[in-house]
Amino acid sequence: MKYHITTYGCQMNTADSQRLASELEKLGLCATPDAEAADVVVLNTCVVRQGPEDKAISRLMQLKPLKTKNPDVIFGVMGCLVGVREPKALREKFPFVDTFLPPSDPSALVKLLQQRGVQAETGREDYWLERDATETRYALQDADFILPAHERGQLVSAHVPIIFGCNHVCTFCVIPYRRGAERSRSLGEIAAHARSLVAQGVEEITLLGQIVDRYGYDIPDGPRLPDLLRIIHDIDGLERLRFLTSHPNYLSDELLDTIAELPKVCEHIEVPIQAGDDEVLRRMKRGYTVDDYRALIEKIRARVPNVSIATDIIVGFPGETEKQFQGTHDLLQELKLDVAHVAMYSPRPNTASASRFPDDVPHAEKERRRIAIDDLQSEVVGAINAKFLGQPVEVLVEEKHKTRWKGRTRNNKLVFFEDDTREWKGQLAHVKIYWTGPWSMLGTLEAHNALTVSGNGSVH
Numbered sequence: 061m062k063y064h065i066t067t068y069g070c071q072m073n074t075a076d077s078q079r080l081a082s083e084l085e086k087l088g089l090c091a092t093p094d095a096e097a098a099d100v101v102v103l104n105t106c107v108v109r110q111g112p113e114d115k116a117i118s119r120l121m122q123l124k125p126l127k128t129k130n131p132d133v134i135f136g137v138m139g140c141l142v143g144v145r146e147p148k149a150l151r152e153k154f155p156f157v158d159t160f161l162p163p164s165d166p167s168a169l170v171k172l173l174q175q176r177g178v179q180a181e182t183g184r185e186d187y188w189l190e191r192d193a194t195e196t197r198y199a200l201q202d203a204d205f206i207l208p209a210h211e212r213g214q215l216v217s218a219h220v221p222i223i224f225g226c227n228h229v230c231t232f233c234v235i236p237y238r239r240g241a242e243r244s245r246s247l248g249e250i251a252a253h254a255r256s257l258v259a260q261g262v263e264e265i266t267l268l269g270q271i272v273d274r275y276g277y278d279i280p281d282g283p284r285l286p287d288l289l290r291i292i293h294d295i296d297g298l299e300r301l302r303f304l305t306s307h308p309n310y311l312s313d314e315l316l317d318t319i320a321e322l323p324k325v326c327e328h329i330e331v332p333i334q335a336g337d338d339e340v341l342r343r344m345k346r347g348y349t350v351d352d353y354r355a356l357i358e359k360i361r362a363r364v365p366n367v368s369i370a371t372d373i374i375v376g377f378p379g380e381t382e383k384q385f386q387g388t389h390d391l392l393q394e395l396k397l398d399v400a401h402v403a404m405y406s407p408r409p410n411t412a413s414a415s416r417f418p419d420d421v422p423h424a425e426k427e428r429r430r431i432a433i434d435d436l437q438s439e440v441v442g443a444i445n446a447k448f449l450g451q452p453v454e455v456l457v458e459e460k461h462k463t464r465w466k467g468r469t470r471n472n473k474l475v476f477f478e479d480d481t482r483e484w485k486g487q488l489a490h491v492k493i494y495w496t497g498p499w500s501m502l503g504t505l506e507a508h509n510a511l512t513v514s515g516n517g518s519v520h
């Protein structure tokens with residue numbers, strides 16, 4: 061039997077799809093890139109804004125004729141469109157879908173397949189050890205998480221969810237309603253997951269959570285993110301460790317010092333501000349002020365040398381005036397952050413902002429504000445990246461892109477270089493930068509290919 065998964069949305073969805081694929085392969089299914097050739101078709105959905113939700117529904121309707129043609133095809137819908145509650149309305153609206161899977165939980169589809177008589181041909185361990193002895197160079201004894209076959213021994217960088225859900229309930233955000241209350245995975249389970257990935261060739265792990273720096277807060281006397289970083293850091297064979305997304309209120313001094321101390325933890329922090337105006341932040345219920353955020357950025361830079369910082373911005377939140385938007389623009393000009401992901405506000409069902417505040421900023425104005433922030437960031441990041449000219453950097457190579465190798469520096473800068481003399485995928489390359497732009501850089505391999513500066517090579 062073959063399966064096909066289409067994934068929309070964030071890294072958490074990518075990790076959820078990977079876990080689903082892993083479970084399906086334990087039952088003996090193989091991946092196919094062609095939905096028409098699949099016996100099991102799953103759509104992993106995102107509803108963070110109206111755009112991705114529309115896209116997911118339109119894809120679902122596009123796939124519907126497959127079921128009419130062959131009623132034996134099993135259809136699954138997963139993720140935030142489904143949510144953690146019984147999806148009665150979806151069942152009524154899309155009766156051709158066989159099963160609805162909440163985010164991060166593939167068990168309903170696995171059970172359905174088992175009920176229909178699909179069982180692993182042999183015991184799980186034996187099945188995989190046998191295949192791996194012949195197909196890859198990696199030993200999988202005691203593996204807790206088995207990558208789908210097409211990624212095993214191929215994937216350089218993987219995501220590991222460490223905390224599901226969110227308790228914060230920012231007024232614009234649908235995530236708490238769809239992914240439920242926060243639930244941390246145990247240290248042991250996460251470590252086993254990470255060790256299994258490294259045994260299968262993964263060199264870089266990114267720990268994931270809606271508020272990743274709240275890891276362990278839901279467990280009485282529970283561990284914290286710094287404890288987890290130390291444990292994962294000690295896995296032999298792991299080269300780099302990252303985590304995202306942080307909330308400004310939980311980026312503790314201890315966490316920042318741990319990043320600075322542990323060599324494998326990369327100097328890159330994703331910490332959204334969302335708006336550069338106190339009144340807008342209050343109505344978003346973010347729990348901090350612009351000055352708090354400013355002080356946090358100063359502290360991050362003081363404690364983590366050569367750090368790069370990414371933020372998220374929402375433009376056109378209900379009632380956002382031109383002056384308030386200008387506050388966001390001015391703050392980004394002042395702080396000079398490495399990345400700003402900009403989204404236009406879109407009212408989401410059940411959220412406080414959708415029910416309390418009219419969506420009164422016209423679409424064209426939201427678009428203008430988005431472009432203004434993008435243009436500003438392009439200048440800011442262009443200037444930050446120009447400081448890398450002539451500098452050596454360490455690049456973890458992810459893949460070959462056309463004629464060039466593509467990878468990232470420790471602080472998440474995208475670098476391309478050319479070299480036909482060897483296979484670089486999964487290797488650390490030492491590269492000297494000769495061209496920079498806001499979104500990427502070009503470099504040449506260092507003749508001796510040894511880094512001449514310590515740390516991450518960042519110069520800003």
Ligand code: SF4
Pocket residue numbers: 226227228229230233234235236270271307
């Ligand atoms: S912190 Fe706020 S924006 Fe982030 S997932 Fe939770 S509710 Fe949504």
